[in-house]
Amino acid sequence: MTATYAFDQRPLDLVSRPRGVERLVVGQPTSDGAGVKLTRVLTPSLQQRLDPFLLLDNFDSDQADDYIAGFPEHPHRGFETVTYMINGRMRHRDSAGHEGLVGPGSVQWMTAGRGLIHSEIPEQQAGRMEGFQLWLNLPAGDKLRAPWYRDIQVTDLPGFTIETGAEVVLIAGASHGLQGAVTRPVTEPLILDLHLSPGGQFAQTLAAERNAFVYVYRGELRIAGTPVLRKQMAILENRTDSDGLLVEAGASETRALLIAGRPLNEPIVQHGPFVMNSREEIHQAVLDFQAGRLAG
Numbered sequence: 001m002t003a004t005y006a007f008d009q010r011p012l013d014l015v016s017r018p019r020g021v022e023r024l025v026v027g028q029p030t031s032d033g034a035g036v037k038l039t040r041v042l043t044p045s046l047q048q049r050l051d052p053f054l055l056l057d058n059f060d061s062d063q064a065d066d067y068i069a070g071f072p073e074h075p076h077r078g079f080e081t082v083t084y085m086i087n088g089r090m091r092h093r094d095s096a097g098h099e100g101l102v103g104p105g106s107v108q109w110m111t112a113g114r115g116l117i118h119s120e121i122p123e124q125q126a127g128r129m130e131g132f133q134l135w136l137n138l139p140a141g142d143k144l145r146a147p148w149y150r151d152i153q154v155t156d157l158p159g160f161t162i163e164t165g166a167e168v169v170l171i172a173g174a175s176h177g178l179q180g181a182v183t184r185p186v187t188e189p190l191i192l193d194l195h196l197s198p199g200g201q202f203a204q205t206l207a208a209e210r211n212a213f214v215y216v217y218r219g220e221l222r223i224a225g226t227p228v229l230r231k232q233m234a235i236l237e238n239r240t241d242s243d244g245l246l247v248e249a250g251a252s253e254t255r256a257l258l259i260a261g262r263p264l265n266e267p268i269v270q271h272g273p274f275v276m277n278s279r280e281e282i283h284q285a286v287l288d289f290q291a292g293r294l295a296g
Helices: 279-291
Strands: 006-009 021-026 026-030 036-042 053-061 071-076 079-085 090-094 099-102 107-111 116-122 129-137 149-153 157-160 166-172 190-196 202-205 210-217 222-223 224-226 232-236 244-249 254-261 269-271 273-278
Touching: 021 224, 053 210, 053 254, 079 166, 079 190, 090 149, 099 107, 099 149, 099 254, 129 254, 166 202, 190 202, 190 244, 210 222, 210 244, 224 232, 232 254, 244 254, 269 279, 273 279
Parallel strands: 006 157
Antiparallel strands: 021 232, 026 036, 036 053, 053 129, 071 116, 079 107, 079 129, 090 099, 090 116, 107 149, 157 166, 166 190, 190 254, 202 244, 210 232, 210 254, 222 224, 222 244, 269 273
16 A cells, blocks of 8 residues: 555544444355356445445465456446455456456446446465455446446555554545545445454544445454454444444454445346446347447
8 A cells, every 4th residue: 555544533423323233144155157156245235225336255275276267358338347356366357448457455446438448367376365356236327327447456555554453454435534546426326345453443434325235255243232253244333323434343354345335216227237227228238249240
């Protein structure tokens, strides 16, 4: 992290009416691409509830056969993908001419917009491959915008520490007066990677209308008295009187993603790698793909 700042901010000074947990979700083992084994945490059944977020996958294996074939060429239209690597290296190439390598601690942000074809292939033969891919919806007026791509190296991700035992990587949005590497004016995504020492606490202000969830990928934590264990996602309550979130780690080092955003409140129609607002638009996306119009 290039810019690292320290704050002595007691959690209850920042958030006085923290959100509770609406429900806990356990990720489902599955495979995608050319057989990459992963845990699907945010599934289509939760898309309306967690609008504007469409999908969250967690891949994590030190067995090369679980990931080595990667994700060969496939299309996307209508949304953005955010890939955050913890361990390993993945090479991205797409039909819009973008290419990049996402490595440990770095982020790949791709806006599919009107469409492109891309591949994500591991650039290693052994070792651990661990990370996440999040799908973020685009508003109707942006679904056919030009594709966009950015690699964000670990040295370009802002971060900060809190005296209450938290170190934070700020991927998107704003936290504790700092701005993340990426902003989006409509969905206003907040994406934080929280590193908590045993018993560490972290507080984040959140507007009451934002949909939000926490996914624990190391250790465990508590939110408003509810334990959230490793590989569990806590969907946070949307209470009109709440002003944020307070988390507290258990007895071990804990790492978790905090993700929140402004809902679009638009129809969500998904067909595989296409996410639009109507079946007619999905039909057009399929026709465009078949005619090669997503490749250039």
